[in-house]
Every structure is written in C-alpha cells, then in structure tokens.
Amino acid sequence: MNIEKVINNNIVIAKDAQGQETIAIGKGIGFQKKKGDLIQPDAIEKTFVNTDAENSNRLLKLLRNIPIEHVQIANDIINYAKTSLGQDLNENLYITLTDHINFAIERFENGVPIQNALLWEIKRFYNHEFLIGKEALVMIHQKLGYQLPEDEAGFIALHIVNAKLKNSNVEQITEMTKIIQNILKIVTYEFNISLDEYSLDYERFITHLKFFVQRLFVGQKLESKDASDFIFILKEKYRKEYQTALKISEYIENDFNRRLESDELMYLTIHINRITK
Incomplete structure (x- = not known):
C-alpha cells in the first residue's frame, strides 16, 4: 500500500494493490512520510475503504483532532x-x-x-x-x-x-427505548403487578417489542395472516390482555398517528397473557 496523502503522524490516505483509495490508521504511520512511500502492513491498525465521500470526509475531520x-x-x-x-x-x-x-x-x-x-x-x-x-x-x-x-x-x-440496526441513529434508539418503557408501564399498571424480568416470557416480550418499535419507526407492517378469527377467540378468552393491547394501540395512535393492525394486536395480547400469568 502506497501513501497518497499524509493527514498527520497517525493517519494517511493510501491506495491498495487494486488502486482503491483507503484511509489507513496506525501509530506513527505518517511520521516523516511523503506521497509514494510504502506502508508496512504491520504498521496499519485499521483501514477504511473510501466508498462514501461524505463519510470519509467526516471520518478524516474527526480523526485529525482525536488522540x-x-x-x-x-x-x-x-x-x-x-x-x-x-x-x-x-x-x-x-x-x-x-x-x-x-x-x-x-x-x-x-x-x-x-x-x-x-x-x-x-x-x-x-x-x-x-x-x-x-x-x-x-x-x-x-x-x-x-x-x-x-x-x-x-x-x-x-x-x-x-x-x-439499519436506517436508524442513536436518537431513534433512545426514543425506541422510551416507547418500550411506556408499553411496559401500561401493562404493569393495568394488571397492577411487577413483571419477572428474569423470566423467559419477559425476554420474549422485550424481543417482540424491539421489533415492534422498529417496524413502527420505519412504517413497516407485519405480513398479513388474516388474524381476524383468532383475534375474536382472543377477545373472549383473554379479555383483560386484549383490552391492554388496545390501550397500547391507543398510545401508539395518539403519539405516532398509526393504527395497529389485527396481527399486531394478536401478538401483543398473546405476549401480555404470557408475562402476566
């Protein structure tokens, strides 16, 4: 790999054997170096292939000012x-x-x-x-x-x-975490219980909520499985669980202007039943 440009003592822009421009990082990698000099492979600690000019510029700007x-x-x-x-x-x-x-x-x-x-x-x-x-x-x-x-x-x-995750950022992850927290508050309030956070059913519910909230943020719906018949059965058999799922749906609709489909209500009801036994 040959140096194209020295950014500082620890960062250089180089080209690999295929001619691909790369950001190479290593302690002292650019010290007293110039364009055309060869970089020893064992001196390189990390490389970033320059496939996205915007990200590469952000990275270089960041690395210039960081130890x-x-x-x-x-x-x-x-x-x-x-x-x-x-x-x-x-x-x-x-x-x-x-x-x-x-x-x-x-x-x-x-x-x-x-x-x-x-x-x-x-x-x-x-x-x-x-x-x-x-x-x-x-x-x-x-x-x-x-x-x-x-x-x-x-x-x-x-x-x-x-x-x-794809197509997300830390601010969205923070907001997603708050939504999960609020859904759990609804469940614990409606049933007046403390959930067993070490149970397998709780872990399954949290996993479901993570994907549920991800779908909420990207506007994705569950693939329709015509859950109408099953929902009718759940309404009768697990009335309180279903009513709690509806309260969650109301919260989502009020805050995010999205109405939950039967499939989502069905899965919420099933999970609520499991964790509140």
Whole structure:
C-alpha cells in the first residue's frame, strides 16, 4: 500500500494493490512520510475503504483532532463487540463510537459527567450490549487510565444497538427505548403487578417489542395472516390482555398517528397473557 496523502503522524490516505483509495490508521504511520512511500502492513491498525465521500470526509475531520489512543480503544471495543455478538456491525460505528469516547474522556477530564437517564432501561432491554459497554469501560481504564462511570456503559450500548440496526441513529434508539418503557408501564399498571424480568416470557416480550418499535419507526407492517378469527377467540378468552393491547394501540395512535393492525394486536395480547400469568 502506497501513501497518497499524509493527514498527520497517525493517519494517511493510501491506495491498495487494486488502486482503491483507503484511509489507513496506525501509530506513527505518517511520521516523516511523503506521497509514494510504502506502508508496512504491520504498521496499519485499521483501514477504511473510501466508498462514501461524505463519510470519509467526516471520518478524516474527526480523526485529525482525536488522540490516536482514543481511536485505537474504540477499534478494540468494536472488535470485542463483533466477537461477543457474533455479527458484523455498521461501519459508521467507527465514527460515532470514536467521537463519543473522545467526548466522554474530555468531559471526564473537565469534571463534567453526564447522567444517562435511560440507564435502567438499557440494562433491561439491551442487556448483552450493556455488558459489552461494561467491558468497554474496563478496557478504557486498563489502557487509558480513565475510570468512566457506569452511565457511559449505557451510552456505548446504545451506539452498539444502533450499529446492529439499519436506517436508524442513536436518537431513534433512545426514543425506541422510551416507547418500550411506556408499553411496559401500561401493562404493569393495568394488571397492577411487577413483571419477572428474569423470566423467559419477559425476554420474549422485550424481543417482540424491539421489533415492534422498529417496524413502527420505519412504517413497516407485519405480513398479513388474516388474524381476524383468532383475534375474536382472543377477545373472549383473554379479555383483560386484549383490552391492554388496545390501550397500547391507543398510545401508539395518539403519539405516532398509526393504527395497529389485527396481527399486531394478536401478538401483543398473546405476549401480555404470557408475562402476566
């Protein structure tokens, strides 16, 4: 890989063997280098193929002003998240998470911590991602010496959740989390109970709600299965559960101007019955 342009000591724009323009990152990779110089493969810690000019420009603007150690720790956290989740994540996470970690460290140094108002909900609804966030705090402490608060594990978790979803952003994930929280409040209020958050039925309900809210945000409906007959049976057999599903539907319609179809009401009723036994 040969250098096309040196951005700073740690970042260069280069071309690979296929002539593809690439952003290459590595400690000291651009030190005393010039256009045409060869980069040793073992000096490269991370590369970004320049397929999207807008994202590449955002990335370069970000990386110019961030210590290489912050870039490296973000990369380490993302690699750990991919391994833990067993899946690839949206490449945009390298931009958003690097920026967030850098900003979090700046705030910590200046004694300006930010409280995560959704920390409790993130722990409940995105437990795997939250545990990755907790491990990220350990990595940051071990490698950079900063003991960031648990709230930051929640913020990191939201970035990871966002990177698993298509056509979403952290603000939407935050709003989706609030919607799930409100739906659970409706259920607990109507039945006057506390839900068993460690039960399999609760976990299934949360999983259903995550996909339900995702569909809500993208305007997607469940594939119609003509649930009218089944809904009639559910109305009779699980009247309170069905009425609760209707209250959820009312909340969704009032706040998001979307009427739920029979299929959605059917699944909500079934899940409510399971978790309120």
